[in-house]
Amino acid sequence: MTTILPPPRESVYQLSENLRDEAVLLGVRPAVPSEAEREDLLFSKLGPKGWVRLHHFRHYYSAGWGDGSGKPLSPRALETFYRFLEFAVFTGGAKPSVFLTDQGCIELCWEDAARKSVQLEFRPAEIEFFIESQDSEGTVPHNAMRELARRLESI
Amino acid sequence: MPVAVEEDIVRAICTDKWDGTRLAPSLFTGENTSVSRLAVIPLAEHWDLFRKRLEKPPERRLELIGEINVGQLQRIGRAYTQPVELTVEPKPEDWNPAHAEIPQRITRGLANQIVNALKRHQAPAR
Numbered sequence: 425m426t427t428i429l430p431p432p433r434e435s436v437y438q439l440s441e442n443l444r445d446e447a448v449l450l451g452v453r454p455a456v457p458s459e460a461e462r463e464d465l466l467f468s469k470l471g472p473k474g475w476v477r478l479h480h481f482r483h484y485y486s487a488g489w490g491d492g493s494g495k496p497l498s499p500r501a502l503e504t505f506y507r508f509l510e511f512a513v514f515t516g517g518a519k520p521s522v523f524l525t526d527q528g529c530i531e532l533c534w535e536d537a538a539r540k541s542v543q544l545e546f547r548p549a550e551i552e553f554f555i556e557s558q559d560s561e562g563t564v565p566h567n568a569m570r571e572l573a574r575r576l577e578s579i
Numbered sequence: 580m581p582v583a584v585e586e587d588i589v590r591a592i593c594t595d596k597w598d599g600t601r602l603a604p605s606l607f608t609g610e611n612t613s614v615s616r617l618a619v620i621p622l623a624e625h626w627d628l629f630r631k632r633l634e635k636p637p638e639r640r641l642e643l644i645g646e647i648n649v650g651q652l653q654r655i656g657r658a659y660t661q662p663v664e665l666t667v668e669p670k671p672e673d674w675n676p677a678h679a680e681i682p683q684r685i686t687r688g689l690a691n692q693i694v695n696a697l698k699r700h701q702a703p704a705r
Contacts, residue, residue, distance in 0.1 A: 523603035
């Protein structure tokens, strides 16, 4: 049996052009990964040790941790970190180490195929990188994260 | 007056900066890095001092103490690609009269070299 749905009703109110979200107009929105999907991602990229450490940083390190000045994990830094993990390919075999900085940022350290250090610090507004083999350090904005992942994959 | 080059300084290394395999360079990045002077308080007494002050939350454990000579620290700073004249300034605090700070901004690249030069002391049994 075929059921014909009634045609969609026109919206009574219309947003002006400059307020419209293009994604809404297209009816396409990337699905936000569920917590379970992110846990799986974390486990596969960082292994059980990395998974447990991040769990501790998220749930036990509240404002004032350590000597009293430690900042809690930044939600924006965490979000960028997860997005980076989706694209990251870690060469060299070993699982990266994950650390919490005193400013509440996530630090990721590993070695490339030539056993040289690669380090990233996910901050609320940018990503700091250090690539020993290229004697290169600096920062990139969050929107350059995919490009950074690609660059790191090729070293 | 800055701490003399002959002195040795230490820094607490807790679980957030050590995962049993690697040491986080952020241990030394940034400005006003806290250290402690062995000339004022001996190493053996630093364990209890650091544990009482720094093991918060309880899941944060003092794993190692990293030691470096002030003169060696300065040589590393001067030899870096963008040389930095590092100093150690005494900043005694109530909880730790041996407390001092490295006031200069330390970049990640330089911090890597300092971390690699640290003499690591393992925690004695509790």
